[in-house]
Amino acid sequence: xxxxxxxxxxxxxxxxxxxxxxxxxxxxxxxxxxxxxxxxxxxxxxxxxxxxxxxxxxxxxxxxxxxxxxxxxxxxxx
Numbered sequence: 001x002x003x004x005x006x007x008x009x010x011x012x013x014x015x016x017x018x019x020x021x022x023x024x025x026x027x028x029x030x031x032x033x034x035x036x037x038x039x040x041x042x043x044x045x046x047x048x049x050x051x052x053x054x055x056x057x058x059x060x061x062x063x064x065x066x067x068x069x070x071x072x073x074x075x076x077x078x
Contacts, residue, residue: 011044011073015053028049033073042075053077 011027027046034043040056042068055077066072 010070011075013044013045013053013075013077014023015077016057025051030073 003067010040011030011033012024013027016024017023027044027048029047031045031047032043033045035041035055036078038045039042040054042050042053042055052069062074064072064074
């Protein structure tokens with residue numbers, strides 16, 4: 001049986017691609033979200049797999065969690 005997260009949340013990531021375009025991605029049923037400052041990466045695991053986003057090219061990082069029965073997590077990278 002798969003583990004169910006205690007807090008059901010959504011993580012939205014907006015990052016710039018190599019051409020400078022903003023790319024938005026929403027993750028549902030997130031199992032873990034971790035910041036690795038030594039490697040400069042964000043690691044996110046959800047039902048579809050594990051994803052990595054670099055911290056180094058960002059000038060702004062905003063992480064927001066709204067508590068409640070269905071918490072919302074928002075990460076904005078620019």
